[in-house]
Amino acid sequence: MKPQMRNTYVSKTVAALKPSGIRRFFDLASGMEGVISLGVGEPDFVTSWSVREASILSLEQGYTSYTPNAGLLELRQEIAAYLRRKFHVDYRPETEILVTVGASQAIDLALRAILDPGDEVIVVEPSFVAYEPLVVLAGGTPVAVQTTGADGFQLHVAQLEQALTARTKAIIICSPNNPTGTVLHPAELEALARLAKEHDLLVIADEIYAELTYDDGYMSMAAVSGMRERTILISGFSKGFAMTGWRLGFAAAPEDILQAMLKIHQYAIMCAPTMAQYGALEALRSGERDVAEMRSSYRRRRNYFVSSLNEIGLPCHMPGGAFYAFPSIRHTGMTSEQFAERLLIEEKVAVVPGSVFGQSGEGHVRCSYASSLEQLQEAVKRIKRFLARL
Numbered sequence: 001m002k003p004q005m006r007n008t009y010v011s012k013t014v015a016a017l018k019p020s021g022i023r024r025f026f027d028l029a030s031g032m033e034g035v036i037s038l039g040v041g042e043p044d045f046v047t048s049w050s051v052r053e054a055s056i057l058s059l060e061q062g063y064t065s066y067t068p069n070a071g072l073l074e075l076r077q078e079i080a081a082y083l084r085r086k087f088h089v090d091y092r093p094e095t096e097i098l099v100t101v102g103a104s105q106a107i108d109l110a111l112r113a114i115l116d117p118g119d120e121v122i123v124v125e126p127s128f129v130a131y132e133p134l135v136v137l138a139g140g141t142p143v144a145v146q147t148t149g150a151d152g153f154q155l156h157v158a159q160l161e162q163a164l165t166a167r168t169k170a171i172i173i174c175s176p177n178n179p180t181g182t183v184l185h186p187a188e189l190e191a192l193a194r195l196a197k198e199h200d201l202l203v204i205a206d207e208i209y210a211e212l213t214y215d216d217g218y219m220s221m222a223a224v225s226g227m228r229e230r231t232i233l234i235s236g237f238s239k240g241f242a243m244t245g246w247r248l249g250f251a252a253a254p255e256d257i258l259q260a261m262l263k264i265h266q267y268a269i270m271c272a273p274t275m276a277q278y279g280a281l282e283a284l285r286s287g288e289r290d291v292a293e294m295r296s297s298y299r300r301r302r303n304y305f306v307s308s309l310n311e312i313g314l315p316c317h318m319p320g321g322a323f324y325a326f327p328s329i330r331h332t333g334m335t336s337e338q339f340a341e342r343l344l345i346e347e348k349v350a351v352v353p354g355s356v357f358g359q360s361g362e363g364h365v366r367c368s369y370a371s372s373l374e375q376l377q378e379a380v381k382r383i384k385r386f387l388a389r390l
Contacts (some may be wrong), residue, residue, distance in 0.1 A: 002232040002375050009145040017133050021356025029350035036379045038367040039322065040352040041178060043242040048290045051374070054282035055275045063278060067271045070262055071250070073098025075277050075321045079250055079357040080304070087210065087220040090227060091252040098262055099272045099280075103208045103236035103249035104130055106261075107172075110204050110232045110251060111138035113260035121204075124155060126208065126326070127179045132358075141167070142256030146360035149328055151361075152317035153180040157191040164199055171196070173221065174206040176213055179357050179366035180326045181302075181313040181319020186219050193224045202257075203207045204232045208249070211240025222252070229254050240291050241321075297322050298370065305369040305376050312384040323370040324352065330363040332390055340365055346389075347382040 008015070029035045035249025070076065077091035083089050091097050100106040107130065111121070117139040125144050125179065132142040145163050147153040160171065173192070175184040184192075195202055205221035215278045223229040224283045251261060302319065309316045316327035329339045338355035344347050354361030369376055 006301040013136060014228050016375055017136065018130050022129055022352050026350070028188065028344060032057070032344070032348060035348045035350055036371070036375050036382070037346070037350040038371065039352050039377060040367070041239075041322075041368055042370060043239065043323070044370050045294050047241070047243050047246070048283065048287055050286050051241070051283045055279035058275050058278035063274055065274065067274050067277060069100075069266045069271050069278065070282065071272055072274075072277050074249075075281045075284075076128065078281055079252070082284050083220075083233075083252060086270060087207075087218065087223055089220055089222040089233070089252070092255070093254045094255075096252055096258050098251045098253075098258055098265060099235070099247045099277060100251060100265065101269055101272050102238065102247045103206065103234050105269070106234045106236070106249045106251040107131070108134050108138070109261040109264050110234065110253070111135055111170075111265055112255075113257060114170060114202060114232075118167060119163060120220035121166040122160060122163055122168060122171040123358070124160075124171070124173055126177070126179050126354060126364075127172070127358055128174055129356055131172050135172075137332025138385050139389065141365040143155075143168070144358055146358070146359075147180075148183075148360060149315075149317065149326070149364060153177065153182040153326070155184055155192070157188070157189050157195050160192070160195060164201075168199070168201060170202040170204055172204045172206065174209075176209040176219075176319070178322055179324050179352070179354070179361065179364075180211065180317075181257070181322045181324045182317075183213055183216070183218070183320035184221075185216070186224075189221055189224050192221070193227045193230075196230050197226055197256040199273065202230055202232065203227065204234065206234045208235050208241050210235060212295055212298060212323060213297070215320055218321075219368045221268065232257060235285055237280050241280075241287055241293075242290075242294060243279070243283065246273075248272055248276045248280050287334070301371075301373060301376060302367045304373065305367070308376075308380045309383075311366075311385055312380065314383070323368055325367045325369060326361075326364050327367065327377060328364050331389075336362055342356065343383065343386055347386045349379050349382045349386075 315329035354364035
């Protein structure tokens with residue numbers, strides 16, 4: 001007698017995960033002509049020529065073998081110097097820095113390294129779409145804490161404290177935030193540090209947009225007094241250095257946590273791509289001027305785009321970093337998904353519904369201003385025309 005066939009071989013955990021809402025709208029837009037995409041969070045700059053040249057040279061010189069699992073030591077040394085120079089935090093390159101396949105892999109490794117089944121992780125919303133699924137895939141339970149547009153999506157530590165339980169192990173923050181652009185200021189970071197120390201918590205700090213902070217100096221979570229040993233710092237080269245397709249990130253953390261992450265990385269990935277690592281090495285050594293020029297360009301676009309959104313009737317706080325505006329569409333009476341779908345179909349402007357970033361994102365849409373000023377101007381005209389018809 002043959003055994004009965006299963007209905008599916010797919011894991012129940014994976015089957016229950018929702019596909020990325022960002023990708024859905026990107027795929028819709030890619031099949032239409034004349035679309036202005038404000039959807040995908042990607043710089044519109046090409047990677048600096050010096051970085052591309054360094055990567056090409058590494059190939060010409062035959063550097064095509066595996067690197068050490070943690071990444072080229074030379075690159076880890078440069079990352080350590082960069083973190084010390086820019087953000088005033090010290091890490092040992094030999095044991096406390098890991099080069100990963102993008103910052104997303106670093107977040108995945110961090111969660112898998114620290115979580116046991118049933119551990120809870122507080123996710124501050126609106127949040128990057130990957131956080132909650134990655135917590136689930138690591139066996140943990142995500143607990144959402146909402147922020148609101150009324151105060152520019154600022155973090156209130158009292159809300160975090162109310163969400164704590166005996167199972168809470170970590171808090172994930174992103175500053176500057178994706179999708180809101182909100183930057184956590186020193187007073188908020190220090191309040192969060194007091195909470196973490198009082199309740200013996202880790203903080204996973206996604207700082208991938210740290211280079212794109214516009215108005216004030218940036219403070220890393222790991223630089224707060226007493227937080228280096230409680231912080232897993234996540235960053236990379238995709239956003240600030242315009243290297244999204246290179247898929248190169250890094251994590252810096254206390255040695256015991258970093259080595260646990262490395263253990264998983266050894267089995268799952270082996271090492272990040274060699275030629276990309278040589279490119280990143282050059283980016284850290286010579287890319288500061290290019291980063292500054294990109295940051296200045298984004299600041300100009302932010303100022304134009306956010307003021308224009310407010311002028312045409314979409315209330316929007318001024319983001320302190322990243323390259324996203326997160327205007328409210330509540331007054332239209334539509335859900336964020338309805339608004340995004342109609343705007344795409346009727347005016348060929350692609351934005352992302354705020355609902356994909358968590359419950360507190362509903363009533364907003366994410367617009368990336370990492371597009372040319374001309375495209376942003378045309379997008380504003382189309383959005384204004386769309387609003388006038390409602």
